[in-house]
Amino acid sequence: MDAENTLPFSDGAPTFRDASLAQLQTRAMTRYRSAGLPDHKVEAWKYTRLPSFSDKPYRQTEETDAVGTASFSPLISDDGVAGRLVFVNGRLVTELSVTSGLPEGVRLAPLTEFDADWLAQHLNADVTGTPDGLLSLNLARCTGGFALVVERGVTLTAPIEVINIAASGDGALVWFPRNLIVLEDNTEATLIVQQTGGDAGSTFVNAVNETTLGDNARLHVYTADDSGVGATIVNRSFARLGRNAGLSTFGLYHGGGLARYEQTVLLEGEGAEARIDGGYLLRGSAHCDNTTRIEHRVPHTTCNEVFKGVVDDTARAVFQGKIVVARDAQHADGQMLNKTLLLSDKAEIDTKPELEIYADDVKCAHGATSGQIDETALFYLRSRGIPERAARNLLVRSFLGDVTERIANAAVRDAMIDRIERWLPDTIAETAEQAA
Amino acid sequence: MLEIKNLHVAVEGKPILKGLDLTVNAGEIHAIMGPNGSGKSTLSHVIAGRHGYEITDGEILYDGKDLTVLEPEERAAEGIFLAFQYPVEIPGVPNTTFLKEAVNAQRRQRGESEHDAMQFVRLLREKIKELGISEDMLKRSVNAGFSGGEKKRNEILQMSVLEPRLAVLDETDSGLDIDALKIVADGVNRLRSPDRAMMVITHYQRLLDYIVPDVVHVLAHGRIQKTGGKELALELEKNGYAEFTGEAA
């Protein structure tokens, strides 16, 4: 961080053509150059280390990197979605994207299609107020992303799906998507986000999502990520909730790379409610970090968080959850739970569930556990004739059931459970082995 | 002993009691019956002095003096006891400690000498024996982890130890099986005396089979709608509150 030329990604011109936006980007680059990338000395990055990025040249992707042949499978069936955007290496692939069927009052488009004034108004890069290199870097080098706007009073019944595919070949690619989600008053929408690819080569995605929910707006966000071992993903979401607004999220990471999903939720209107859930299934050398910060800023707000996961091999899971209750935010109700099963001697979980409370009339609690599969239960199942691997799967499945059953959308819930099933070790082979 | 005149009470600006009149004399047991939401619990809380109940009109006199100027603990020292509909849990504070605190705090306020540990233990043993309550209950934290029935019995134990002059029992019978009900009623009957008055607030007639009231009132729409003898309770049991739940006259 000492010399500018050693700081990765610190050169390059603004990507927006509009002069005022370009100026925003230039200022952001200055901030990035002074803040740099976070290392383990930064408390919030104590347990997750980014790769050095300097051992190989990372190239920022261009329009031509949007290779349209990349394969993907939608999370839920085609006829179930209202619209779909497909990005390859952070670049929109128009021929795979569908936005024609969107109802009146809903706009879903790549960021570049929105006018500069609107963007300037919504690119609130300094949401946290503290210097944040990654955040500034994202704005400075912003490569597309999308915006979703739902106008006042519109309920979008079918989900919108966004699919992000990494396909770097043998090289090293980097991109910086910025996504804006604006739900005006009395609206509802569901967003399904898939992150996939990145098995070969190296990719780094530094993504920022900014969400604004008006009064009584409700947003559901479901994320599934099965990125490969070459993928490094830092995905950060900042959401502000108005009066009686509701945000519910569920994110499943079952990839093999390094991922940090960070969510900051500001409960700014009375009656606002957030449910932030997640699951992680890690093996190999996967590293998954879920970091959340929920701020109760006004009275009568609620949050409820459940994160559960299993960690095998030398994989490592990190959970950092923080609930902040501001001075006058009386009657806040904040609950947070993190439970992890370690499946191997080399697996690791680091968890830090924090409460920071300045109001006295509150009800806040957190819990965290870590341990292994209950040996007694395992023995019980085996004594009933269930082979060991199947018995383990059964126990892992039921362990994760507590969090998947909280997914409101039935089709998404089934899809997530299906992914969990596919992650679990194959039991058919085991049965065959036993039979042999 | 207790005289309530034209009492109007509002909670968060919403009127609950709307001109309630009630006179209770020493030695009497009054039953206050009424449908849900008629203001029964509000009445008990106002007598005990809970904050958050605004008296917009009328007065409450206790021994001819204005009761409303006193803090809850001062009312307790004056002999007013409220058996709570939902007794509160105080984790980590043993029942014995709590009772001793309460008795001595009241004695101090009345300028009486405090009980020493031995005297107090003797008093307590005597009471639990009378009421058929197990000694184990004394060691446990106040109401923490108690069953519904145990909580109500604990209220009666407190009442018999504190020996109030005016006891208000707020739906002490709700959620009790018949055996617990008998214990509660027995405790109350033991305390019947010519210089003590009681107000039994209830939704059901059943409790009044065991605690025979002198006067029965029907409370609805924030006022006493009807007053009679114990036969009124039986009448209510038969006919329900339908007569009183229509629009107030």
Next chain:
Amino acid sequence: MTAEAETIEQVQQVAEGKYKYGFVSDIESDTAPKGLNEDIIRFISAKKNEPAWLLEWRLKAYAYWQTMPEPTWQKPQFPAIDYQDAYYYSAPKSMKDKPKSLDEVDPELLATYEKLGIPLKEQEMLAGVAVDAVFDSVSVATTFKAKLEEAGVIFCPISEAVERCPELVQKYLGSVVPYSDNKHACLNSAAFTDGSFVYVPKGVRCPMELSTYFRINQANTGQFERTLIIADEGSYVSYLEGCTAPQRDEHQLHAAVVELIAHDDAEIKYSTVQNWYPGDEEGRGGIYNFVTKRGACRGHRSKISWTQVETGSAITWKYPSCILLGDDSVGEFYSIAITNNHQQADTGTKMIHIGKNTRSRIISKGISAGKSDQTYRGLVRMAGKADGARNYTQCDSLLIGDKCGAHTVPYIESKHPGAIVEHEATTSTISEDQLFYLRQRGIDAEAAVALVVNGFCRDVLQQLPMEFAVEAQKLVGISLEGSVG
């Protein structure tokens, strides 16, 4: 049972009350010049007749200290400490020629302890408690020495231990908390003046409670005591420390280090009732209590238990910890921390599980009132070989009033699937229902709060030795004085 009654009385009685240990004793002192440098360290070392190795160790620590940054990760923030504006050595003049027995100790000193409720004359003492009284930079008296010696227990000022059993001191000093551990511990290593030393030999159950009473008297004086307790195989000792200081407008620094070593089958129970002057209602004055306390369960089946009642100090920064090295060893941390007015506390524990089947238990009860701010900060680490290890943490915060803060920052790191970690935390307030219920039974509001708080703390109060539980309960009530508005 009487304790609660007394709590309530105390709360009622202490009218303008506040800190009853705030007096200053008029005692002539022998003080080193202000500030810290190598000469001062040599001066302290010479005063104590220390061997060369110890002076060398101090100087190494001092050199390292100068290179270390101040820790900044804690929640309380405060202006930079001017280390040159304090005295590092202050001793009552009368202690110059070491008194041979209590009879020779300056009566004014004895009177001071009398006033603090710690009579040092053996016949007047709490039966079964031996006391080492530390006044500013020196130990002024240690009681029941003879009786302890009969059992083979060494209990004396650490400066005396350096002379009496140098090999034990050299072997263990800095072995649990190296001088490089953190800035405050490093300062202590360079400048420590006195403190207690305990050695309990193999198989001995220490016949009485041991206790050290720390008193800061002199203005602008830092206290840097160093405590070292060694429990040899199969031994047991229970130790208690208490602390007070006069009421002064400026902040005073207290940077202590406590090291505990438990060998096979040994058990150390360490209790603290910390009541340093907390500053006034406006936040003026008060002690900066920056303490490093750590125990090493080196032996199999050894056990170290920390119990603390923290009510004093302007800022508390302390994390009594256990390193569970021996298989089947046990670490415990029971804490009550109460902050009122402008006090800030950042306290908690670390449980480092290394050995197999090690167990730890953390029960923390924090009460914040007034404009105070409190943080529980804890680490539970299950190392790669900690098979069968278990931790249970229960961490509850109670807020009284709407100007205070309560924060919980637990770190849980597990590298072993066979290790089980369970953590629970709650933050709540005393409910209106509870207060009304108690008041309806005749108990006034302030006493009701004290009763609920004592109940909230009960799990921890029960861990204190009998003799001190009553005092601690009183302290709980007094500390919350004026917090109900």
